[in-house]
Amino acid sequence: MEALSPTMEEGRLVKWHKQEGDAVKAGETLAEVETDKAVMDLIARADGVLQQVAVTEGQTVPVGNVVAVIAAPGETVGASVASAPPPTPAPSGGGMRDAGSMVAVATPKPATAAAPAGDAGGVKASPLARRIAKEAGVDLKLVTGSGPGGRVVKRDLDATAARPQAATPAAVAAAPHPASRIPHPAVTGTPFEDVPLTQIRKTIAKRLVTSLGPVPHFFLTSEVDMERAAEARDALNRQLGDRGKVSFNDIIVKATALALTKHRACNAWFQEDHIRYWNEVHLGMAVAVEDGLITPVIRNADLKPLLEIGHEAKQLADKARSRRLQPSEYTGSTFSVSNLGMFDIDQFTAVINPPEAGILAVGTITPKPVVVDGQVVPRRRLRLTMSCDHRVIDGATGAAFLSTLKGMLENPLAMLL
Amino acid sequence: MPTLTYRDALNQALREEMQRDANVFLMGEEVGVYQGAYKVSRGLLEEFGPMRVVDTPIAELGFAGIGVGAAMAGLRPVIEFMTWNFAVLALDQIVNSAAKLLYESGGQFPIPIVFRGPNGAALQLGAQHSQAWEGWLSHIPGLKVVAPATPADAKGLLKSAIRDNNPVIVLEGEMLYNTKGEVPEGEYVVPIGRADVKRAGRDVTLICHSKTVAVALKAAEQLAEQERVSAEVVDLRSLRPLDEAAITASVAKTNRAVVIEEGWTHCGIGAQVVDVIQREAFDHLDAPVLRVTQADVPMPYNKQLERLAKPSPDKVVAAARRVLYLD
Numbered sequence: 001m002e003a004l005s006p007t008m009e010e011g012r013l014v015k016w017h018k019q020e021g022d023a024v025k026a027g028e029t030l031a032e033v034e035t036d037k038a039v040m041d042l043i044a045r046a047d048g049v050l051q052q053v054a055v056t057e058g059q060t061v062p063v064g065n066v067v068a069v070i071a072a073p074g075e076t077v078g079a080s081v082a083s084a085p086p087p088t089p090a091p092s093g094g095g096m097r098d099a100g101s102m103v104a105v106a107t108p109k110p111a112t113a114a115a116p117a118g119d120a121g122g123v124k125a126s127p128l129a130r131r132i133a134k135e136a137g138v139d140l141k142l143v144t145g146s147g148p149g150g151r152v153v154k155r156d157l158d159a160t161a162a163r164p165q166a167a168t169p170a171a172v173a174a175a176p177h178p179a180s181r182i183p184h185p186a187v188t189g190t191p192f193e194d195v196p197l198t199q200i201r202k203t204i205a206k207r208l209v210t211s212l213g214p215v216p217h218f219f220l221t222s223e224v225d226m227e228r229a230a231e232a233r234d235a236l237n238r239q240l241g242d243r244g245k246v247s248f249n250d251i252i253v254k255a256t257a258l259a260l261t262k263h264r265a266c267n268a269w270f271q272e273d274h275i276r277y278w279n280e281v282h283l284g285m286a287v288a289v290e291d292g293l294i295t296p297v298i299r300n301a302d303l304k305p306l307l308e309i310g311h312e313a314k315q316l317a318d319k320a321r322s323r324r325l326q327p328s329e330y331t332g333s334t335f336s337v338s339n340l341g342m343f344d345i346d347q348f349t350a351v352i353n354p355p356e357a358g359i360l361a362v363g364t365i366t367p368k369p370v371v372v373d374g375q376v377v378p379r380r381r382l383r384l385t386m387s388c389d390h391r392v393i394d395g396a397t398g399a400a401f402l403s404t405l406k407g408m409l410e411n412p413l414a415m416l417l
Numbered sequence: 418m419p420t421l422t423y424r425d426a427l428n429q430a431l432r433e434e435m436q437r438d439a440n441v442f443l444m445g446e447e448v449g450v451y452q453g454a455y456k457v458s459r460g461l462l463e464e465f466g467p468m469r470v471v472d473t474p475i476a477e478l479g480f481a482g483i484g485v486g487a488a489m490a491g492l493r494p495v496i497e498f499m500t501w502n503f504a505v506l507a508l509d510q511i512v513n514s515a516a517k518l519l520y521e522s523g524g525q526f527p528i529p530i531v532f533r534g535p536n537g538a539a540l541q542l543g544a545q546h547s548q549a550w551e552g553w554l555s556h557i558p559g560l561k562v563v564a565p566a567t568p569a570d571a572k573g574l575l576k577s578a579i580r581d582n583n584p585v586i587v588l589e590g591e592m593l594y595n596t597k598g599e600v601p602e603g604e605y606v607v608p609i610g611r612a613d614v615k616r617a618g619r620d621v622t623l624i625c626h627s628k629t630v631a632v633a634l635k636a637a638e639q640l641a642e643q644e645r646v647s648a649e650v651v652d653l654r655s656l657r658p659l660d661e662a663a664i665t666a667s668v669a670k671t672n673r674a675v676v677i678e679e680g681w682t683h684c685g686i687g688a689q690v691v692d693v694i695q696r697e698a699f700d701h702l703d704a705p706v707l708r709v710t711q712a713d714v715p716m717p718y719n720k721q722l723e724r725l726a727k728p729s730p731d732k733v734v735a736a737a738r739r740v741l742y743l744d
Contacts, residue, residue, distance in 0.1 A: 128672050128703040147704070147742055154672060154703040155742070 001055075003063045004033060004040040005327045006142050007203060011035050012060040013067065018050045024070060031067070036203035037294060037330060039323045046070050060199075064137025125152035132157045146272065200292040211351050215270075216390040219349045222402045224409045226365050226380045232412040236306070248382075249339050250310040252362055255408040257281045257301035258415050260335055263401035267334050269355035270392050276355075284333030284353060285313060287320040294320050295353060297333040341365060347383035357392035360405075361385040382409070418601055424594040426568035427457045427533075430575040431495065433603070435465055438493060441579055444471040444480055445497030445534075454499045455535065455594050481507035481532070485514045488530040493579060498534035501550045501588065507532075508553075515584040516559030531578045533587035535594070536564070537628060537679040541723060544715035549680035551626075554586045555657040555689070561609055562656040564588040566630035568598040570654055573607025581609065588656075590628050612660035614667070618649035621737050622667040622674040624690055626653040629677040629709075629728055636733035643734070646741060656686055664690060665697040672703040673740040677728050682710040704740040709733050 001011050012034040018024055029041040030050070051071040055061055123140040125133070129152045133140045138157065145152035211217075229251055236246045260267040260281045269276040281302040284295035296316035298309060319325045338350040339362040350361035363383040370379045384405065388398040408414045421429065435441045442465075447454050449462040449472040462470040473480040477498060484494040498504040504511070511532060518526045538547035555562045561583055565571040571589070578585035615630055616637050623633040630652045637648035651667050653660065668674050674694055676687035687708040694706050712726040738744050 126703040127699050128701055131700045153742060 001033070001061050001063050001065045001067050002042060003139055003142055004042070005035045005037050006331065007037075007207075008035040008063055008142075009138070010060055010062045010199070012199060013055045013057055014039055015057055016053060018044075020050055020053050022050045023073075024048060024050050034199055034323070036199040037323075037327065038325050042067070044070060048072050048075075051075075062137060063139070123152065124150055126154065128154050129157055149273070198291055200289075200294070204292055207353070208351055211354050215352055215354060217349075217352060217387050218390055218395065218398075219385055219387055220395070220398050220402055221347060221383060221385040222406050224382045224384055224406045225370070226382045226409065229409050229412055230365075230380055240307075244307050244310065246306050247310055248341070248365060249362075250306050250313065251412070252339070252360075252409070253283055253285065253298060253301055253309050253313065253337060254304075254306055255405055255412075255415060256335070256337055256360055257283055257298075259401055259405040259408060261302050262404055263397070265397045266358050266388075266393055266401045268357045268392050269334070270357055270389055271355060275357075275392055278334040280334065282332055282334045284330075284336035284356070284359075285316065286336060286338035286350070287317045289321050289323070294325065294330055295333060295336055296320050296325055296330050299332075335359070337362060341382075347385050349385050350387050352387050352389055354389075357389040358398065358401075359387050361387065418599040420597050421568050421572075421600040422594065423565075423568045423571050423589070423596050423598075424455060424457050426572040426598075426600045427575055427589065428459055428461070429600070430572040430579070431458065431461060432464065434576055434579045435461070435469060438579075440491065441493045441495065442469040442471065442487075443495045443497060444473055444484060446473055446475060446499050448472060448497050453497070455591065457589075457594070458497070477503050477507040478510055481510035482514065484530050484532075485510055485518070485528060488515070488528045488584075489518065489526045493529045493531075495531045495533065495579060498532065500546060500591070501534050501536040502546045502548055504532065504534060505550070511554075511560070511584070511586075512557050516557050519583070520559060527582045528584050529582045530584050531575070531587055532584065533575070533578075534589060535591045536588035537590055538711075538716055538723070538727065539591035541718055541720060542716075543718045547716035547723075549678070549711065551588055551656050551678070552680045552685045554588075555686060556684075560584050560586055560657065562586045562588065563609055563654060564627040564656055565607075565654060566593070566615075566625075566627050566652050568596065569600045569605070570607055570613070570652075572600050573605050574609065574654065576606050577609050580606075585609070588627060592628055596631075607654065610655045610658040610660055612663035613652045613654055614649060614663070615652045616648070616650040618647040618671065620647045620671055620673075621741055622649045622651055622664075622671045623677060623733060623737070624651045624653065624664060624667075624674055624687075625677040626656060626686070628679055632728050632730055633677050633733060635730040636737065639730055639734050640737055644738065644741075644743060646737065646743075648737060653686075653690070659689065659693065661693045661697060664693050668694050668698040669701040672701050674706045675709060675733060675736040675740060676706060677709045677733055679711055679728065681713055682708060683713065685710055704742065707736040707740055709736050 004011065014032040014034050016031045017029050024030065024044045025047050026044055028044045030044050031042045032039050033042045048070040050068060052069040055067045061067065124145060125140050126147065130140065132154065140152055143152050143156050146156050147153040233246050233248065233251060264277050267278045267281055280300055283298045283301040285298060286293055286295050298312055301309060316329060319329070333356060335356055336353050336359040338359060340348055341362055341364040344364050347363040348361050350359045352359050365380050365382045367378045368381045369376050370381065384402065386398055386402055431443060443458060443461060448458045449467060449470045452459045452462065458470065481496055484496040487494045515528050515530055518528050536551065537549040551562060551564060554560060561581065563574045563578060563585065565574045575587055578587050616634060618637065623637060625633040630650065633650045637650050640646040640648045649667050649671055651663060676690045678686045680686060687710060691706045691708065694702070709728045709732045711728065714726060717723050717726055
């Protein structure tokens with residue numbers, strides 16, 4: 001099982017595209033695999049015949065396990081491989097090729113077997129961490145080190161190493177999930193239903209406890225008058241006609257990105273022993289998907305026209321919902337925006353997506369009576385709440401950013417400044 | 418089990434061994450009439466007479482050499498140095514005679530001799546009288562070196578040292594003589610080359626010997642109270658030979674270590690221990706091994722500076738926090 005995303009620890013085999021006995025070429029799709037983020041293609045890494053399939057559809061196996069064996073035509077592979085445990089050294093006299101996994105033992109050069117999974121040269125790791133990674137079949141390059149200078153130490157691998165080496169019978173039995181994994185009200189009289197965590201729920205659980213627990217959050221809320229933004233949006237859409245539509249979300253994304261260029265202190269990553277201030281703005285955009293959420297990234301959002309932002313946001317959201325996002329499309333954001341306006345939420349606090357230092361929670365635009373020039377008048381208002389990592393952003397720093405953003409939304413022409 | 422001071426435990430070991438073997442005799446400055454500068458030999462002159470409890474002039478090289486000659490002739494001398502700072506004058510006899518005669522005589526002359534006395538700093542004795550010599554002595558092939566930390570180990574190791582057919586260095590401590598602990602009566606022997614876990618733990622290994630055992634135990638207490646860290650305290654007891662298996666086993670369990678000693682850092686005992694760890698426990702290490710030693714200066718006389726120069730529980734706790742990645 002190849003690691004198909006930076007955080008993938010196990011994968012569920014969704015569908016085999018090749019059957020035992022089929023000829024395969026390097027680069028061809030062997031199977032579809034559900035990772036923690038998306039459904040990805042598992043690509044053959046060698047030419048030959050798919051001699052044996054070791055993982056059945058619906059089965060979940062850890063990264064590093066053998067999922068199939070590709071052999072040369074006519075070659076027979078000695079031992080049967082049934083979802084074999086992670087990297088074993090090259091079998092003697094082999095010629096056995098391991099289809100998708102990192103342990104590919106392609107050519108019969110005896111002495112130089114392929115590097116085992118834990119042996120990530122160039123990665124700083126303690127000797128113990130290296131050994132644990134090797135035994136668990138974890139690629140150290142994919143692990144974030146918490147030691148000095150990013151050294152990977154034992155605690156960084158504890159969760160990984162604790163997982164079972166191969167799918168347990170119970171997990172296999174539970175594997176063929178129904179289409180929807182959200183529990184339905186029981187009609188059978190049982191008081192509850194246990195639904196195994198899907199890959200994405202596991203990742204969400206793991207990622208988010210690294211946020212609100214260890215990251216010292218504080219929250220800033222500001223109410224924004226959206227009258228002029230609404231007027232601008234109406235005017236733009238009238239002019240565009242059927243060439244497209246600008247949404248409030250596009251305007252908020254664009255304004256956020258522009259405000260970040262003026263407040264680099266908020267466009268930053270906390271990196272344990274240093275803070276990385278980004279000169280580029282890559283905005284993560286939280287998208288609800290079935291059974292979870294994911295934050296695809298609008299890169300260089302500050303440089304993109306509104307229409308392009310809108311177009312890209314829609315494409316990314318569609319891909320996210322169909323689980324077809326590539327890792328490059330959901331990693332590397334420098335700041336995030338979460339919009340629950342469409343769910344009629346007045347305001348909320350969002351959980352920071354580490355290592356980012358901030359996230360903006362966008363509520364719904366709603367008409368309210370407000371006092372303008374001594375008169376109570378109805379205005380469309382929007383509540384923005386920014387969550388800040390206090391290790392990076394201080395109260396006044398966050399407030400200054402929010403004030404710039406509010407200024408841009410209340411007077412969209414300010415975006416041109 | 419009776420509670421004895423470290424000094425009385427040594428006295429008991431000497432008395433029992435002198436009763437057991439008529440070849441055993443004690444020689445050194447003030448060991449007889451004055452009953453020992455630190456009263457380790459109290460009552461021995463009275464019991465065994467001046468032929469077996471011999472007062473010497475202030476001439477370390479001379480009486481060390483007489484001891485080596487007596488050992489060649491078949492006796493089992495115990496040579497007391499008032500402190501190891503004075504024994505530096507006798508190093509030629511210890512290093513060039515005692516340690517090498519078995520080798521140079523082609524195995525004809527075993528040298529069953531014990532050189533013992535207090536080692537390391539006490540309080541405000543100045544740079545020349547506050548030195549820890551175990552790094553020097555453990556360097557020499559042909560010598561065995563032990564450094565007991567408790568009264569029981571003092572008795573057991575001194576008895577083993579007297580019975581050993583090779584030169585054995587016994588490092589005691591002025592600050593240890595008054596410490597108390599339970600000591601088994603009669604035949605109680607601690608084998609040379611065997612470390613002892615003085616406190617079991619899971620998270621970090623504190624490796625120490627002699628006076629630094631108390632420092633490590635105190636640090637372990639602080640770690641448990643303040644950091645909820647479970648520290649294992651391994652008392653080396655023998656510095657040559659070193660109990661490599663015990664060191665390795667503990668580090669394999671805890672994955673991290675701090676080595677503490679009274680001596681200076683450069684080429685110290687800890688350097689040897691770290692060598693064992695990196696060689697035998699490499700794949701178990703989750704952090705570089707750190708050392709707590711005396712500051713790399715002659716020991717200051719000034720009380721506050723002396724305190725700062727010595728290993729302390731706080732320094733051990735700080736090092737443990739670092740190897741645990743708590744900082």
